[in-house]
Amino acid sequence: MRSFIVVLFLLLCSCLASQKFTSQTQYVWGQQKTYELHRVQEGDAITIDGNLNERSWLHAESTGDFVQVSSATAPAQKTRAKMLWTDSLLYVGVECEDVNITSSMTHRDDPLWKEEVVELFIAGGSLDDTFESYAEIEISPRNVIFDLYVLRAIDATPQSLPYNIYTLTLNTAVHLNGTLNDSTDVDKGWTVEFSVPIKELKPITRPTPKNGDRWRFNLYRADLLPRRELTAWNPTGLNKFHVPAKFGELLFSAKQAGQ
Ligand SMILES: [Ca+2]
Ligand SMILES: [Ca+2]
Numbered sequence: 001m002r003s004f005i006v007v008l009f010l011l012l013c014s015c016l017a018s019q020k021f022t023s024q025t026q027y028v029w030g031q032q033k034t035y036e037l038h039r040v041q042e043g044d045a046i047t048i049d050g051n052l053n054e055r056s057w058l059h060a061e062s063t064g065d066f067v068q069v070s071s072a073t074a075p076a077q078k079t080r081a082k083m084l085w086t087d088s089l090l091y092v093g094v095e096c097e098d099v100n101i102t103s104s105m106t107h108r109d110d111p112l113w114k115e116e117v118v119e120l121f122i123a124g125g126s127l128d129d130t131f132e133s134y135a136e137i138e139i140s141p142r143n144v145i146f147d148l149y150v151l152r153a154i155d156a157t158p159q160s161l162p163y164n165i166y167t168l169t170l171n172t173a174v175h176l177n178g179t180l181n182d183s184t185d186v187d188k189g190w191t192v193e194f195s196v197p198i199k200e201l202k203p204i205t206r207p208t209p210k211n212g213d214r215w216r217f218n219l220y221r222a223d224l225l226p227r228r229e230l231t232a233w234n235p236t237g238l239n240k241f242h243v244p245a246k247f248g249e250l251l252f253s254a255k256q257a258g259q
Pocket of ligand 2: 098099100101102116223224225226
């Protein structure tokens with residue numbers, strides 16, 4: 001009897017251990033992730049060229065690997081992002097592993113979401129109880145931009161301003177580690193680096209963020225080749241990106257990257 005109890009105890013321990021392992025390696029639904037946003041290092045200047053090799057980028061925190069937007073499982077191709085800020089600019093860097101980089105659209109505000117693209121959705125503040133509105137910025141491997149502002153009253157159909165009216169002063173660059181639209185070779189990936197003027201993120205000009213401010217945001221990627229995959233920093237549980245309730249938090253910190 002005693003040995004049976006010992007075996008039962010050991011089995012229980014091994015079950016608890018495997019549960020712990022599972023919770024550490026898989027996304028937990030309902031969890032709202034927070035990204036602590038650090039400032040660009042004093043004396044460092046970010047050059048928007050698609051290379052995240054400035055001192056501040058090297059010390060910036062990674063978001064960790066994106067997961068599939070609906071299932072939260074690991075995608076075939078990895079994506080990670082980093083962010084930084086100054087009083088006037090928000091910097092975003094996204095690294096996409098990709099064995100086949102493809103992109104055809106060439107004009108600002110073309111429907112980039114139908115192809116390969118990285119996307120930032122950012123509310124420029126908290127979401128309140130009655131109104132969820134946010135900017136959407138998309139950048140393709142061709143360094144083409146799509147930006148719009150989504151006006152969304154809770155429980156109402158989202159409305160967007162006409163794309164050509166909402167035009168942020170974005171500075172963007174893409175570095176391709178591979179060849180665009182050539183399926184005969186094997187690419188390594190592409191990196192997007194861009195800056196957003198913080199004061200343009202809301203229709204109403206906001207004061208400069210301060211230490212401890214929390215905004216809501218999410219990051220996504222659409223991949224088309226070698227297979228269609230939609231991935232997210234915070235998964236939405238649905239096969240779509242426009243789910244502000246599932247956005248994570250951006251926590252502004254006065255610390256410099258690496259401090
Ligand atoms: Ca750079
Ligand atoms: Ca691809």
